[in-house]
Amino acid sequence: MSAAFASSRTNGSEVVKELAFFAVIALLMSVMLLGVETVDRPTGLELAVRWDLVLIAIGATVIGRLGLIFRRENISRLGQAVLITLSAVAVFEMFVRFRELDDRWVSPVFLDMVFSSVVSTIVGIAFVAIIFATAYFTMKDKTSADVEESAKLSSKIQLAYRSNTKKIGLIGIIFFIIFPFIFGEDRSAIDLATLVMIYIMLGWGLNIVVGLAGLLDLGYVAFYAVGAYSYALLSQNFDLSFWLCLPLAGIFAASFGIILGFPVLRLRGDYLAIVTLGFGEIIRVVLINWYDLTGGPDGISSIERPSFFGLADFSRRVPEGTIGFNELFGMEYSSMHRLIFLYYLILVLALVTNFVTLRLRKLPIGRAWEALREDEIACRSLGINPTNTKLSAFAIGAMFGGFAGAFFATRQGFISPESFTFLESAVILAIVVLGGMGSQIGVVLAAIVMIGFPEMFRELAEYRMLIFGAGIVAIMLWRPRGLLSFRDPTILLNMSQKEKVAGEIK
């Protein structure tokens, strides 16, 4: 669909060349993934070669590409739809064969399946018809009016989103508040929601450092770890309650943020990223090796669960001198009470993070962060102290990471350095970047996409990560600056939001 091709009519030999090129690519990609398979035979593992799959993959690619060429050159709409449908059928055939593991060569599984019974014939024909119809009707020639129309639509959507962020946020909050009432008895739903909420909070925390202050931090998980271990160790060694440890964990994490901040103040961009990456690893390695304090790779187990604000306990058998949560409210004991309480706890923590961030953005410190992201030299020339400004961003971001860590420890009841690997930092950073740097609602969406979806589709087993990868590639293709990548001004003088967007588009 590139403009370069669209302008000139492609001739026959060029089409052949292009198709051959894509056939080679399809061959290279499929030969190892689809063409070779290990099979468990009585004599041991053997390699089975499945050329049928490779051929079909190449066929599907070439036919699909031909369809795209037809589309590009505006040749026969019918032809386009037929080719796309054929390609889709070939992909279907490939998947079915891949799962069935037999080496039939001649009869296509698809046809066998379709014509095996009356019902399957109807379903099969409907399947083909739907693909064909969709292809046919979306393959309408694109005119400049269509392009204009879609640009108008996208700016309308933008405008609607931007002038209603508050409402959208409010609806989101209400949804998350009533969530346990909808899924109250579904343990896995509450667990998943709690997990997503932890990542939302971490994303919001990191958003201060990366999105607002523009300091690329690849070691954010270190602060999460500091928070978790602070709570676990304080609670085990000094018998402090969760409610006392929570602020302490935040303070510890913030001090680590400052400790990290000092040496890296002069660094920017790639260099800063590498140093923060190193810092994250140092924390993890220290946790593994300081066996006496942290228990090393064994981690810390049976961490105290939070009480109901020190008033009541959630256990089935409550310790001496306390009362159970169910007794306090005169309810039947249910193990869900604690889970729901934990869910609300992280919801409140995350919302505090959000509101503090939103408020800080409108304060001089937040504006200085954003100014620092835009141009550090100009900041200096305006009398802004870059050192303090960067340190405050590191410290506040780290503090929220620490809160989340303490919550994580009390929820799991067990922590080990395994939970704080670089992969976690990468996931949190991906949430911030995919969500759109600096966008609070974007972080929520990205956390749901990144954490929620893979967990929800666990049944898909190995294909889950494939879809996950495809999803990230898709986001980066369509919205390279993140899902919601608009910056809301912190202060407006005289214009309505609508005019502002118009001014921007201009």
Place this chain on the structure above:
Amino acid sequence: MTDNKLLEVEHLTMRFGGLVAIDDLSFNANKREITAIIGPNGAGKTTVFNCLTGFYVPTEGRLTLHAEDGPRLLERTEGFRIPRNKGVARTFQNIRLFTGMTVLENLIVAQHNRLMEASAFSLAGLFNLGKYAKAEKEAVEKAEFWLEKVGLYAQADWNAGNLPYGSQRRLEIARAMCTDPSLLCLDEPAAGLNPRESAELNVLLQSIRDDQGVGCLLIEHDMSVVMQISDHVIVLDYGKKIADGNPEAVKNDPAVIRAYLGEEEDDELPPEVAADLHLDPKAQ
């Protein structure tokens, strides 16, 4: 006239390794005056600015700013403290706006220090206490004043990066003025402006000098700006001061003409060639 001094530069020398960018430069800039620094490319003009605003620490020399609260030694002040408390503000040769932020936000960021104090380092601001709300309102009023002044009021909520080039230049000046300086350093403010915009710039700079009482230090190549508005011109060449005086005097100074246009080459030619040239003007 000593009490009228705003900036005193004494024996300023800046070396980068073996390169002497500024060589024993001394000059004064007075209050309520526009002092222009001119000179060919590479004469060390921007280096002087970088020394004044703390981006470079001078190798030798003393830079004294006679602010309201007494003299300050700029070479001993940390860079980010120089603009504070009626200090030195500057603009840049290649515009450095916060392009992703709105025009108004650019001007509010410039008032960071006062607002930061009012917000009790964010603690009071977090809960929007009265003192901060009042300070922010004042900051917006000040920003509005400068927006009117540079004619960008209607674009206040635009992203600064979307402004046309000339407006970006004016916004940068407004932003520098929002720090409440006693000395404003302008690094080629007329570069890339058309004649009409340059004329507007002249009016703006004169108003900053006369109405705000702020001294200006101006690096400029556009002689229409320099000659019309400066009260005092300093000419640099290879890091040395070659002329200092009012625009009229500097314009006719032979040293300045030599620096800009080069030596009269006749003197260096062999006598017979020089004689040829004089005999046959067409040969030139």
